[in-house]
Amino acid sequence: MFILPNNVTIIEVGPRDGLQNEKKQVHEQDKLAFIGALQGAGITEMELTSFVSPKWVPQMADAKAIVEKTQRIGRQFVLAPNAKGAELALAAGAQSVAVFVGVSNSFNQKNINRSTDDSMQALEPVIANLKAKGIFVRACISTAFYCPYEGKIDPTAVIALCKRFVAMGADELSVADTIGMANPQESYALFKTLKEELPDVYLTAHFHDTRKMAMANIFAALQAGVDRFDTSAGGLGGCPFAPGATGNVATEDVVHMLDTLGIETGVDVKKVCQAVGVIAPHVSRPIDTGMYRLFENDQL
Ligand code: HMG
Numbered sequence: 146m147f148i149l150p151n152n153v154t155i156i157e158v159g160p161r162d163g164l165q166n167e168k169k170q171v172h173e174q175d176k177l178a179f180i181g182a183l184q185g186a187g188i189t190e191m192e193l194t195s196f197v198s199p200k201w202v203p204q205m206a207d208a209k210a211i212v213e214k215t216q217r218i219g220r221q222f223v224l225a226p227n228a229k230g231a232e233l234a235l236a237a238g239a240q241s242v243a244v245f246v247g248v249s250n251s252f253n254q255k256n257i258n259r260s261t262d263d264s265m266q267a268l269e270p271v272i273a274n275l276k277a278k279g280i281f282v283r284a285c286i287s288t289a290f291y292c293p294y295e296g297k298i299d300p301t302a303v304i305a306l307c308k309r310f311v312a313m314g315a316d317e318l319s320v321a322d323t324i325g326m327a328n329p330q331e332s333y334a335l336f337k338t339l340k341e342e343l344p345d346v347y348l349t350a351h352f353h354d355t356r357k358m359a360m361a362n363i364f365a366a367l368q369a370g371v372d373r374f375d376t377s378a379g380g381l382g383g384c385p386f387a388p389g390a391t392g393n394v395a396t397e398d399v400v401h402m403l404d405t406l407g408i409e410t411g412v413d414v415k416k417v418c419q420a421v422g423v424i425a426p427h428v429s430r431p432i433d434t435g436m437y438r439l440f441e442n443d444q445l
Pocket residue numbers: 162165195196197198199201202224225226227229230231233245256257258285286287288321322323351353383384385386
């Protein structure tokens with residue numbers, strides 16, 4: 146039968162990945178209410194926001210206020226693409242910082258205006274400085290399966306990048322299917338190898354659900370020994386620089402599946418749906434996840 150973990154950690158990325166692509170500015174108070182409701186649902190690890198250029202991603206321009214006004218519960222990440230982002234994150238009091246790089250050069254260039262190698266070189270002292278200050282460092286690896294510009298990505302390039310991040314001091318790798326193209330065999334194979342070759346790092350899977358393959362990919366990753374998943378309440382999300390990327394796999398649907406499998410997450414599906422209800426009026430995309438639909442129809 147299947148080999149499954151007893152516990153899984155959900156890393157909620159809705160306030161960051163979920164909202165970064167929204168064209169209309171979501172008000173700071175509404176973001177904070179969403180974050181508070183997610184914390185109330187039992188979420189203990191969350192990406193709050195990004196310290197990126199407000200010219201590139203205007204939606205994240207309120208990053209400082211979001212960090213300062215969020216109650217400290219568990220591990221709260223802020224994204225930082227470079228030294229300036231890390232500096233701003235530290236100044237706001239962030240304790241956990243997520244750096245991000247694409248395996249694919251073309252994607253990295255569009256996303257952070259540098260080649261992958263230039264980004265890695267620039268991040269080396271940034272990570273060293275964060276580690277020296279006792280900060281938990283998460284490294285997000287985009288286009289780990291497919292790239293919107295280069296197509297299929299060679300897993301050996303992903304593994305090499307992951308090893309480089311670990312050598313640089315990263316505590317966690319969040320390995321992403323940015324445009325939701327991976328299949329369960331690819332998911333299993335990559336995560337199994339990463340688990341074997343990098344057994345001492347926190348390993349997290351980040352699936353966008355563009356082709357509705359994310360749940361199958363999560364089940365495959367569970368078999369490979371992954372017990373940390375990035376998910377987004379309401380299935381919100383997408384990277385502005387990855388054409389074709391839609392939302393992340395929905396927190397409420399993943400937690401429901403894990404609940405039915407007897408895997409503990411500490412997260413309450415109904416309360417996640419209530420949090421989705423808090424943000425739903427402020428986002429442009431219709432929310433159509435399985436569990437939220439049941440919740441709206443009073444069937445949960
Ligand atoms: P650049 O234009 O090359 O930056 O952009 P620069 O270093 O030349 O600086 C230009 C200006 O930006 C300067 O200001 C800098 O001070 C400022 P000016 O002198 O013109 O007034 N600047 C900054 N301001 C605020 N925060 C900063 C920062 N850095 C420079 N950190 C840059 C390079 C990286 C800044 C830009 O490309 C950028 O902000 N990109 C962010 C892209 C992004 O947020 N993408 C989405 C997140 S990643 C994602 O979603 C994928 C993930 O979910 C996993 C997956 O699904 O694949 C994680």
